[in-house]
Amino acid sequence: MTVRHLVARWWWSAVALVVLACQAATATPPPSPSPTVSPAPRSRGQFDGVRALEFARAQCAIGPRPTGSEALLRTRAWIEQQLVQAGWEVVRQETTYRGLPIRNVVGVRGQGRPVMVGAHYDTRPRAERDPTNPEAPILGGNDGASGAAVLVELAYVLDIPEGLQVQLAFFDAEDRGNIDGWPFAVGASQMVADFPVARPEAMVLVDMVGDKDQQIYRERNSDPALNDVLFAIAAELGYEGRGFYNEPKWAIIDDHIPFLEAGIPAVDLIDFDYPAWHTLDDTCEQLGAESLERVGRVVETWVEQGAPLRPEDRSPSPQE
Numbered sequence: 001m002t003v004r005h006l007v008a009r010w011w012w013s014a015v016a017l018v019v020l021a022c023q024a025a026t027a028t029p030p031p032s033p034s035p036t037v038s039p040a041p042r043s044r045g046q047f048d049g050v051r052a053l054e055f056a057r058a059q060c061a062i063g064p065r066p067t068g069s070e071a072l073l074r075t076r077a078w079i080e081q082q083l084v085q086a087g088w089e090v091v092r093q094e095t096t097y098r099g100l101p102i103r104n105v106v107g108v109r110g111q112g113r114p115v116m117v118g119a120h121y122d123t124r125p126r127a128e129r130d131p132t133n134p135e136a137p138i139l140g141g142n143d144g145a146s147g148a149a150v151l152v153e154l155a156y157v158l159d160i161p162e163g164l165q166v167q168l169a170f171f172d173a174e175d176r177g178n179i180d181g182w183p184f185a186v187g188a189s190q191m192v193a194d195f196p197v198a199r200p201e202a203m204v205l206v207d208m209v210g211d212k213d214q215q216i217y218r219e220r221n222s223d224p225a226l227n228d229v230l231f232a233i234a235a236e237l238g239y240e241g242r243g244f245y246n247e248p249k250w251a252i253i254d255d256h257i258p259f260l261e262a263g264i265p266a267v268d269l270i271d272f273d274y275p276a277w278h279t280l281d282d283t284c285e286q287l288g289a290e291s292l293e294r295v296g297r298v299v300e301t302w303v304e305q306g307a308p309l310r311p312e313d314r315s316p317s318p319q320e
């Protein structure tokens, strides 16, 4: 897929060069006998789970990435580099909370109705559920790297429809909750309190989505209509009963809560059946490319269908 992409890119560059050369040679082009046909827009390709897994491993290679750490700064630099390379505008939001810097990042692309896809990229400073070393920081292969990896791969493959603006939000300080009196979702709360980009009409959160044994159920706090849309897409892609389960199970406090409290429809796509949660076993070894690809393709399809908020907003003939 990458090779085909490169060839396609080379081909169009060559066409562009030829067009430029022709324009340089003739100041006024001859009248064309028929209406000009513009080439069909090129697709950026489809979400690739293998590549998403590499993006997760790149984060695990940095080590634990808690709020306020040097490692988190390195992770932010890596995320921003990927966003720029994929053609996105980068917007930073820097605040403080209880003496620590909070660093949110948003990639922005397209113009029109704003919608957000979010993930936290910080990792938990203490593995309080670990039986042997509960004071050590976790690597956050699933709880941290998986969601951010899905967003980075989306940055490369999303074809954004006319009239839509997509915001890829990387939240800091989700996972310090119940440590030193911190709540969860501090970065997301600060974003909702003062959006550095246009206030989104909806937010889809991906968190802990890469477990090889993937079980994404309907999270109970999430917006029901938006959840209907996302689980319908998952079923159309053939994932019902294979990673996605269209029935309610857990109610989770996560980065979607401040959005819901502000009246923004939000969904948490999360696999909370994860034995390594908040232990030192939460490494990138837990992740599967197929799992990342399933959740990535659901979000990709949602965006490329125009990010409908309710089932009745979906066009009668979806493109899949």
Ligand SMILES: [Zn+2]
Pocket: 124, 143, 175, 278
């Ligand atoms: Zn966590």
